[in-house]
Amino acid sequence: MSGDDLSESLEGIYHIQGRDFVDAGIVSSEVKKSLQGKGIPESIIRRIAVITFEAEINIISYAQQGTIQLFIEPDAVIIEANDMGPGIADIDLALQEGYSTADDSIRELGFGAGMGLCNIRKFSDIFELTSEVGQGTHLKSIVKLNG
């Protein structure tokens, strides 16, 4: 399902500029549009749209830039978010609901309450988060198509 070589199942790659708050959420909308008409259940598409939305907000909020890649495998959709940013020093702490280092510009968007990573984990079947301080963060979310 999720072997190392995903190149053949790449559906889309989306580049995200850090601090570009005006268009925040556009990648989620584009990902949702691209998944429609492919026979994927609407409930699964909604989960992927939520995961992508929160991952996109995180990149915009904290990184200089990043990408979200979408892969469609026969039995799963994989969302990978990679950024060049400050990284996360304590992942366990970052995954605690309510923990946030967001500033007001993020809160004005309706985000930044320390729920983003929790939401991504909640809507993923498999969730992996790795990070290196000063380098960036890698997030992989797998949503199985059979539920």
Add this chain to the structure above:
Amino acid sequence: MKLSEIRDLLNARVIVGEDKLDVEITTAFGADLMSDVLSFARSGCLLITGLSNPQAVRTAYALDIAAILVCRGKSLTDKFIEIARELGIPILWTRFIMFESCGRLFQEGLTGCIRKTDGTEEKTIVR
């Protein structure tokens, strides 16, 4: 309840979606924090919010939310309206505060799209 009835109950203006006023809505979710909406709201509900930025529209789109009711008379930008039109999300606008908006709609039969965040009491309360 039809979207047109929601409009009438709250003296709301229809900003986007004049052609969708016959859409039936039975549940709602009220919040200004979009992460909460993404976490707990359900498809087909009415989103009641005081957040009138493009992210509110994109959140509604992500979840197949039926319509947005902007409360507290929040000002609307051209960008907000443009994205709502593009994504096909009806927008109603009222000067009622969120509490009043929710209360009036609940009184007329609309219910929360979930009851509690722990998933208990999912079933509709007999009124």
